[in-house]
Amino acid sequence: MGFNRRQLLRSSAGVGALLFVAACTDNADPSGPARRGGTLRVGALGTAARIERDPHANLSNDSDFLITSLVYDALTVPGDKPNTVARLATSWEPDAAQRRWAFTIAEGATFHDGAPVTADDVVWSLRRLRSVGGASKMPVAAEDITADGPNRVVLSVPEPNTQLPLLVRLMTFTVRKDTTDFTKAIGTGPFRLESFQGGNARLVRNENWHGAGVEPRLPLLDAIEITMFESVTALGNAVLGGQIDLASNVGAIAGRTAEGRGDLRVVRRANDTMLGVAMRAADGPFADPRVRAAVRLGVDRKALVDQVHSGYGTIANDILGTADPTYDSSIPQRTRDIERAKTLLREANFDTGRSYPLVTKPEAPGEVESAKVIATQLADIGLRLDVVEQESNAFYDRTWLQAPLYTVSWGTNDSTIFYASKLMSSASNRNETAFKDRDFDAATTAALAAADPAELERSSRRVQAIQHERGGYLVWGMADGIDIATSAVRDLPTLGGFGRVQLERVWLA
Amino acid sequence: MTTFARLLLRRVALLLALLAAVFVAVDLLPGNTARAVLGREATPEQVAAKERELGLDRPLVVRFLDWISGVATGDFGRTARGRSINELLAAKFPPTLLLGGVALTVTVLASVLLGAWWATRSRGVAARVLQPGSTVAAAVPEFVLATLLIMVFSLATGWLPAVTITGRSGFPVSADMLVLPVLALAIPQIGWNTRVVRAALADAARAPHVESAVLDGLSTPHVLSRYLLPFAAPTIVASFATTVGMLLGGALVVETIFNYPGLGAVLAGSVADRDTSVVAAVVALSGVVIMLMLAVADGIRAWSLRGRR
Numbered sequence: 086m087g088f089n090r091r092q093l094l095r096s097s098a099g100v101g102a103l104l105f106v107a108a109c110t111d112n113a114d115p116s117g118p119a120r121r122g123g124t125l126r127v128g129a130l131g132t133a134a135r136i137e138r139d140p141h142a143n144l145s146n147d148s149d150f151l152i153t154s155l156v157y158d159a160l161t162v163p164g165d166k167p168n169t170v171a172r173l174a175t176s177w178e179p180d181a182a183q184r185r186w187a188f189t190i191a192e193g194a195t196f197h198d199g200a201p202v203t204a205d206d207v208v209w210s211l212r213r214l215r216s217v218g219g220a221s222k223m224p225v226a227a228e229d230i231t232a233d234g235p236n237r238v239v240l241s242v243p244e245p246n247t248q249l250p251l252l253v254r255l256m257t258f259t260v261r262k263d264t265t266d267f268t269k270a271i272g273t274g275p276f277r278l279e280s281f282q283g284g285n286a287r288l289v290r291n292e293n294w295h296g297a298g299v300e301p302r303l304p305l306l307d308a309i310e311i312t313m314f315e316s317v318t319a320l321g322n323a324v325l326g327g328q329i330d331l332a333s334n335v336g337a338i339a340g341r342t343a344e345g346r347g348d349l350r351v352v353r354r355a356n357d358t359m360l361g362v363a364m365r366a367a368d369g370p371f372a373d374p375r376v377r378a379a380v381r382l383g384v385d386r387k388a389l390v391d392q393v394h395s396g397y398g399t400i401a402n403d404i405l406g407t408a409d410p411t412y413d414s415s416i417p418q419r420t421r422d423i424e425r426a427k428t429l430l431r432e433a434n435f436d437t438g439r440s441y442p443l444v445t446k447p448e449a450p451g452e453v454e455s456a457k458v459i460a461t462q463l464a465d466i467g468l469r470l471d472v473v474e475q476e477s478n479a480f481y482d483r484t485w486l487q488a489p490l491y492t493v494s495w496g497t498n499d500s501t502i503f504y505a506s507k508l509m510s511s512a513s514n515r516n517e518t519a520f521k522d523r524d525f526d527a528a529t530t531a532a533l534a535a536a537d538p539a540e541l542e543r544s545s546r547r548v549q550a551i552q553h554e555r556g557g558y559l560v561w562g563m564a565d566g567i568d569i570a571t572s573a574v575r576d577l578p579t580l581g582g583f584g585r586v587q588l589e590r591v592w593l594a
Numbered sequence: 595m596t597t598f599a600r601l602l603l604r605r606v607a608l609l610l611a612l613l614a615a616v617f618v619a620v621d622l623l624p625g626n627t628a629r630a631v632l633g634r635e636a637t638p639e640q641v642a643a644k645e646r647e648l649g650l651d652r653p654l655v656v657r658f659l660d661w662i663s664g665v666a667t668g669d670f671g672r673t674a675r676g677r678s679i680n681e682l683l684a685a686k687f688p689p690t691l692l693l694g695g696v697a698l699t700v701t702v703l704a705s706v707l708l709g710a711w712w713a714t715r716s717r718g719v720a721a722r723v724l725q726p727g728s729t730v731a732a733a734v735p736e737f738v739l740a741t742l743l744i745m746v747f748s749l750a751t752g753w754l755p756a757v758t759i760t761g762r763s764g765f766p767v768s769a770d771m772l773v774l775p776v777l778a779l780a781i782p783q784i785g786w787n788t789r790v791v792r793a794a795l796a797d798a799a800r801a802p803h804v805e806s807a808v809l810d811g812l813s814t815p816h817v818l819s820r821y822l823l824p825f826a827a828p829t830i831v832a833s834f835a836t837t838v839g840m841l842l843g844g845a846l847v848v849e850t851i852f853n854y855p856g857l858g859a860v861l862a863g864s865v866a867d868r869d870t871s872v873v874a875a876v877v878a879l880s881g882v883v884i885m886l887m888l889a890v891a892d893g894i895r896a897w898s899l900r901g902r903r
Contacts, residue, residue: 134863143633221635282762319757319853326748326756478625481634
């Protein structure tokens with residue numbers, strides 16, 4: 086055989102490239118028009134003990150969230166650019182002060198039992214969401230949610246807030262006024278619940294869907310069957326073994342396995358999960374901005390992405406909200422500089438003679454591993470870290486918002502202002518880094534009050550610049566969300582975070 | 595019969611002590627049930643309100659007595675998320691019983707056959723295969739075995755499904771989905787029990803009446819079924835009774851790997867949520883099953899030892 090190693094390598098690289106091209110074109114340009122019909126079998130993660138049918142309760146199972154967001158409509162949903170698009174609300178406009186937002190309900194929107202959706206239903210649902218889910222799910226107080234005519238709902242807030250349409254994305258599931266039994270699951274969404282058993286569900290197309298903001302208006306799939314998987318390994322095996330058509334959020338390991346398979350496609354949804362480190366800025370060993378800068382200069386971001394996310398991700402620049410349309414990519418990327426980091430620690434009189442606990446938890450994939458890699462990398466600048474692993478439940482009880490140094494994870498990374506106001510402004514009750522900065526607060530407030538887009542962008546850039554310069558987070562990278570699908574599945578969602586649940590446009594070739 | 599009643603009473607007392615221990619153990623774990631239910635976004639006020647709602651602000655002893663008095667009337671209470679535990683168990687226990695029952699049947703049949711084969715041919719192929727084979731089988735953990743089975747019989751060959759898909763009945767949609775989970779559960783138990791059966795038969799074979807039966811020229815199956823097995827039965831049955839506990843424990847792991855809809859998953863999730871009532875309910879149910887199996891073993895033992903004391 087006249088076939089040497091180099092030729093073999095070249096040919097396999099060629100085959101690889103071909104497969105890659107095939108995989109790309111497969112997704113972007115399906116041959117032929119979208120077809121109607123078929124049943125999509127989806128696997129999603131979930132735990133039997135945490136099954137939740139109430140759309141306003143804490144939906145900690147991916148599988149429940151998927152079912153809920155196909156059966157019910159939220160006021161708005163995530164989009165690409167802009168990051169907020171219409172769903173049950175077709176349009177929204179603020180008053181001049183950005184304090185009073187009026188949302189118009191989609192024309193012809195009906196519940197699955199045929200009843201029309203009224204402003205009263207929406208008001209009742211939003212108020213219930215507020216009382217069941219709290220302020221983090223519904224930022225507007227119950228008495229400030231009011232109906233304005235039969236098809237308009239007004240949300241009022243005490244301070245200007247340009248982000249309200251964004252804040253009512255996905256969670257604001259609308260139910261009939263006075264609903265008490267959520268097992269019947271009468272929503273307004275693109276699919277109707279046909280059966281539910283132990284976390285698994287079969288959904289069928291809602292022929293009467295209003296379909297606001299979506300093209301084609303009606304879903305093409307006849308049905309979606311959702312199976313709950315307790316373990317990510319089982320979910321991966323199910324799609325590799327051909328028992329399901331789509332493994333939702335199955336992670337990098339399964340992605341690598343599926344990569345070599347011609348009958349499967351790996352869907353990488355960028356900016357899915359942020360894994361980072363929160364450094365307490367108010368007091369303690371990391372209060373000095375120079376120490377925080379040293380930590381940020383001491384890590385090798387590329388190596389972290391490669392090792393922790395198995396390469397399925399991108400490096401980040403210590404700013405939260407990388408998929409924001411106003412994300413400032415002109416800020417220079419911070420790269421590793423061991424000498425500079427050492428100098429900064431010295432200048433800050435940092436005690437390198439002792440070691441510091443870095444608390445982590447097995448929550449997001451790779452989170453514990455990331456802490457270990459970071460500890461190894463930071464040893465190079467003379468910062469000694471002891472990785473302390475806590476069980477998730479204990480972590481949120483004892484460490485979160487309190488410890489000087491711990492790992493964090495956040496999804497839905499498409500808004501810088503969301504994170505600025507929720508996690509970093511002085512008044513926030515989820516201020517993970519205990520960051521209190523007057524300039525930052527001012528810029529955040531300005532962004533929340535900005536009436537015109539140019540002003541919003543300017544404030545957003547200021548927020549990002551301060552985060553980059555002296556914030557409390559080490560944001561080293563963003564993981565891609567990894568879904569695996571058989572090659573017949575088309576038009577899958579490509580947005581990061583909870584964008585993955587928007588399966589109403591999917592069809593089967 | 596009074597001995598049996600006293601034994602039963604002692605086992606019930608043991609179960610009660612075990613359940614109390616479960617309550618204490620889950621309570622000692624760091625973490626908070628109310629926060630697990632509400633999610634990380636919950637404010638301290640919300641967490642406190644939920645704790646009041648769930649009665650978690652009461653002393654542990656009061657919570658335990660409250661729960662156990664409910665259990666006495668057949669009501670296991672509610673999960674921290676407000677679902678009826680009775681309904682949860684009614685949905686998840688039958689599939690686990692099916693899996694465990696089939697695995698136990700396979701274990702009993704295979705280990706009796708293999709053990710008998712080995713005992714009768716102590717120097718042939720049987721011994722050469724089973725001596726190392728049974729040790730390996732007994733030593734391999736379920737999760738390693740399960741992973742190997744999936745790789746070989748599902749991902750490489752495509753002969754059997756890799757995971758279980760649950761139908762509307764709450765059971766697997768097709769029977770072939772049971773094969774791999776049953777094998778993963780049964781193989782280690784077959785390994786162990788084959789050795790027990792073989793040793794028990796070998797012991798029984800040394801009895802003088804067996805020797806005379808062999809010398810009388812009775813056929814091997816006849817000697818085995820009439821002279822050996824009845825004498826070896828108490829040991830063998832006791833071993834199978836212990837296997838029930840091992841199978842239930844192994845089911846926890848195996849169910850997760852194969853996505854099998856059963857109690858194992860419920861238990862794992864409930865421990866993570868610190869949902870004490872659910873954990874205790876699962877322990878109580880498993881405890882009762884094990885107790886019943888031990889009672890059956892005791893019965894068989896008493897029957898086979900009849901007139902020999």
